[in-house]
Amino acid sequence: MACGIKIENLSFSYTAGNQVLKNVSLDIGPGEKLGIIGPSGAGKSTLLLHLNGILAGDGVVMIGDTKVEKRSLPDIRRQVGLVFQNPDDQLFNPTVEEDVAFGPLNFGYTRGEAATRVRQALGEMNLEGFENADSHHLSLGERKRVALATVLATSPGVIAFDEPFSSLDSVMVVQLLGIIGRLDATLVIVSQSLLPLASCCDRLAVLVGGEIRACGRKEEVLADEALMREGGVDMGFYREAFKKYLE
Amino acid sequence: MKHSFLDRYSDLDSPVHRIDPRARLIAAFSAIVIIVSEPHGRLLPFAFYGIIILFMTAMTRIPPGFILKRCLAVSPFIIIAAVSYPLSVPGAGVVENGYLLTEGVRSGLTIFLKAFFALVLLILLTSTGKFHRLLAGFRKLGMPRLLGVISALMYRYVFILHDELLRTSRARDSRTPGAIRTSRVRVYGNQAAMIFIRSLERSQVVYNSMLSRGFAGEFPDMDKLRVRAGDVLPAGFFILLLLTVRIISQPLTERLFN
Ligand SMILES: Nc1ncnc2c1ncn2[C@@H]1O[C@H](COP(=O)(O)OP(=O)(O)O)[C@@H](O)[C@H]1O
Ligand SMILES: [Mg+2]
Numbered sequence: 081m082a083c084g085i086k087i088e089n090l091s092f093s094y095t096a097g098n099q100v101l102k103n104v105s106l107d108i109g110p111g112e113k114l115g116i117i118g119p120s121g122a123g124k125s126t127l128l129l130h131l132n133g134i135l136a137g138d139g140v141v142m143i144g145d146t147k148v149e150k151r152s153l154p155d156i157r158r159q160v161g162l163v164f165q166n167p168d169d170q171l172f173n174p175t176v177e178e179d180v181a182f183g184p185l186n187f188g189y190t191r192g193e194a195a196t197r198v199r200q201a202l203g204e205m206n207l208e209g210f211e212n213a214d215s216h217h218l219s220l221g222e223r224k225r226v227a228l229a230t231v232l233a234t235s236p237g238v239i240a241f242d243e244p245f246s247s248l249d250s251v252m253v254v255q256l257l258g259i260i261g262r263l264d265a266t267l268v269i270v271s272q273s274l275l276p277l278a279s280c281c282d283r284l285a286v287l288v289g290g291e292i293r294a295c296g297r298k299e300e301v302l303a304d305e306a307l308m309r310e311g312g313v314d315m316g317f318y319r320e321a322f323k324k325y326l327e
Numbered sequence: 328m329k330h331s332f333l334d335r336y337s338d339l340d341s342p343v344h345r346i347d348p349r350a351r352l353i354a355a356f357s358a359i360v361i362i363v364s365e366p367h368g369r370l371l372p373f374a375f376y377g378i379i380i381l382f383m384t385a386m387t388r389i390p391p392g393f394i395l396k397r398c399l400a401v402s403p404f405i406i407i408a409a410v411s412y413p414l415s416v417p418g419a420g421v422v423e424n425g426y427l428l429t430e431g432v433r434s435g436l437t438i439f440l441k442a443f444f445a446l447v448l449l450i451l452l453t454s455t456g457k458f459h460r461l462l463a464g465f466r467k468l469g470m471p472r473l474l475g476v477i478s479a480l481m482y483r484y485v486f487i488l489h490d491e492l493l494r495t496s497r498a499r500d501s502r503t504p505g506a507i508r509t510s511r512v513r514v515y516g517n518q519a520a521m522i523f524i525r526s527l528e529r530s531q532v533v534y535n536s537m538l539s540r541g542f543a544g545e546f547p548d549m550d551k552l553r554v555r556a557g558d559v560l561p562a563g564f565f566i567l568l569l570l571t572v573r574i575i576s577q578p579l580t581e582r583l584f585n
Binding site for chain 1: 334457458459462479480482483484486487529532533535536537538539540541542543545547
């Protein structure tokens, strides 16, 4: 079941004196799809790691009615699924089945239930018959889909994606957009690939130097060229390029 | 990247590949014990062992060239041991009355054959099924859980380390036209350090991803091995065959050669 996210005045630093997140506040409704853009090093991945309490900064993160804190971590981890940028960071079991079953088994499902969940999650990713495949023999596109399946198998209410479109060919991007469109969860998607991001999100936030510069309807954010440039996107380039090739 | 250096033939379909990993484990290790316990100096039984193992190899459909190449990688150690043995035993020279097969040479040969056969058996064991199933077999036979998890992680990440090694080597070579001019040691040292640091960082991220999926220190277990008669019978037959050779070889040799 999709649940909302509320972040209030979140600050974080890895090393003393070097703030990576500065007073970040965001309000994301249940079932909403929020895109986050920003130049590299802006703190996007760091922000995502706060959603399920892997990192804990100063400030408040709420998932639904539950505050993210040490006590609530088991609950939070079940609610929030994180899809890492590099599938090799996510897939550490020898076989696809063991990897996808890892979450459900940890969350206390029986082996039978876990097996059902594995089958469903792989089915949703068009990966039927991959149960016994070795993850290291799969292509990158397949590994990315397996990585997403490992998260879907726990049916989280919130799914956070870190650069889901990077190093995918355009056919796979379109395929992934289809999958994202069908997901029944609150989505937070960090990406530098503006076109697919804009096409699958309701709202866009711009994160620069650890600060939220703007957060609003995607049409409004995309129209503000100065803001987009701060976020690392040169809209003029896109406009000119498409004028040239699409006429 | 495509890998084939560890499990190239584990996907083949053969009567041996279809046997439960536990049965294969027990058969392989029993065979090794039987062959290694053969006393030094008698060559005849090794001919029988060789025939049995050759027959096994043919059944697995794994190309013998692949197995021999694997053996070659470790053979220097075996050959050194086998060659130095006849020279190190007092009173047992290499040539005796113009006859080459002295006691010492025969002992050296048996050492070589024991090691060679054990190696072939291990290669057959690891090449006749997925490594993770073998691990599951080990676990079911009582291997400590933590050791199993560590081995599984090692198996998974050796491929990624291999990728990293390839990538950094390519980066290095594409910027070194011809010979490396700076200190070679320093270049390789830096590369090794880079791979080490990246692995360390990766382990942190992987751990994060495990935590995200509810990891709390206990690895869940999805093993679903079941032993059937079809597994036990061939493995039992194989062990019995070798055991028979081991038992009757002594009286047989005595009758034939004395
Ligand atoms: N584990 C870490 N230790 C120290 N600094 C880090 C760590 N991870 C990221 N950083 C730093 O935090 C900043 C934000 O990183 P990150 O969240 O990965 O940015 P983004 O995902 O937007 O590219 C960067 O300056 C980065 O160097
Ligand atoms: Mg990042």
